[in-house]
Amino acid sequence: MDAINYDIELKRAGAKATHGWSRLRFLAQRHILGTIGLAIMTLFVFAALFADLICRYDPLTVDSAHALAHPSAAHWMGTDSFGRDVWARIIHGARISLAVGIGSTVLGGSIGVVVGLTSGYLSGWVDLVFQRVTDVLQALPLLVLALVMTAALGPSLPNVIIAIAIPLIPTVSRVIRANTLALRELPFVEAAKSIGMSEMRIALRHVLPNTLAPLIVLGTAQLGSTILTEASLSFLGLGIPEPYPSWGRMLSESAAEYVRVAPWLVIFPGIAISLAVFGTNLFGDALRDILDPRQRG
């Protein structure tokens, strides 16, 4: 396994410039779908950051006089059974989705990196124990493990993040471990050893940076499924508690009733979830093509 030289890869693909903006523009033109994905993601980040400026209404204010109002000029996406503005709740919901998505991906990813590096680097019984624990965590579907974890920890934002982060650890640690095992055999690691570098320093300064590309690819790929899992948990009433506007919660069980009387309560939150996940999936696919040419299909 060799480290990937991106400049050579880019030249091979026909890029004239290998630096700065022109390089980005080249990639954007080549990966139109990925660029669309990035645009969608940026849109949601904007919504999350400036939610208070974008919306006229407060997402939590109850207005029973206007409960279940149809979409109109006043309420673009209608109101829910408490008269809360759906548009405001969806825009503010981006905060929850992104917080859970990014939070759990980063948390699960970091723990996974530590476990994977230690496991691959130390091998022996540490590796064996970590591997068996990984087996255990991987034998349960993401949603099932997250469900049991939120049930154990109780529904709250930090707990949902933890509940989704833990099941992510094995996937990340497996990839990092495999990479570490391969990298350990490469000449530059041997060289570092021969000049007397400590194992810790080699692991952090030489091995870790070389596992960054697969890590980023994996992280983006996971982002979509963490957002979906949060939506599912909240949909089942075991994720983000009321009154916080979570897209999944907005679709919670009463939605089967709203299908008949207030379809807008079903359509808009679903579009928000799908679009956010679709954006990360598009971007993740392009990122995989760019950063990890070996996996290209």
Place this chain on the structure above:
Amino acid sequence: MFAYIVRRLALMLVTLIGISIVIFFLLRIVPGNIVDILFDAAGFVDPADKANLERELGIDQPLVVQYLHWIGGLLRGDLGYSYVSEKPALQEILPRIPITARLAGLALLFSASVGIPLGVISAVYQGSRLDYVLRVVSLSGLSLPSFWLGLLILMASVSMFGSIPIFNPDPKTFGELFSTYMLPSMAVGFRSSALTMRITRSSMLEVLRQDYIRTARAKGASDASVNFHHALKNAILPVITVIGIEAAFLIGGLIVTETVFNIPGVARFLVEAIRWRDYPIVQNLVMLIAVVVVVANFTVDMLYAVFDPRIRYTD
């Protein structure tokens, strides 16, 4: 091969024991048990009654004793009693399994019959407009939450038939079968059909590049014969793996879909039991899911060796 199988089986056992420990203690790290919940709801009650009930349910014992009691029971086929219905857990769980199994089977069928042909088409016409469209559609399939897809299906059925399909445990006509099992299974299967399509596509692309395919074309074999007879036959292996593993992981989609369609299967039962803190049901159901996942993984690996003579497991 034999040694490998024995080793794999031993590892499976270790994994299952690990899961039982994790689940059992995870469910009990939070203070407050079913007795507290029942008694909180009732207001002030005699502490002696509370202690009695705790003794009756066996939750006054140390956790390790409770754990060993559960595992001992499991081995004898005794899953304990549901806290909520007070019926044997086995009696509660067993009748719900066929419902979920039928849904899962139909979902897989849907996934394979849609995903594999589309994946082949996408690979054969790689880089074409059609390939592009199919890839975007499959990515969107991975992006739609299955509960939302289920809700959209309900919405469509309201606008077409004026009502929401009601679960019928014993469908007689095709119409009943369709609304009871096939519609929900599509909501679950859509996502996995997208996954199947992606895997089929990349696996086909890999095979289509190989020399023997060129040889077959050079010998004048028709496109259809090359694509389906020569290529798909070899490309199907990774697809089988994914479908096999998906079979076990479909449970995530089933949980939300059974909730949307109000289907009394095991998947929805898990959510209900978690809400009620009905731990005997939760821990047994989670174990059941883990067994299904572990066995599915093992079966897929064994099938691999059967289908591909080049693969021989040695250790």
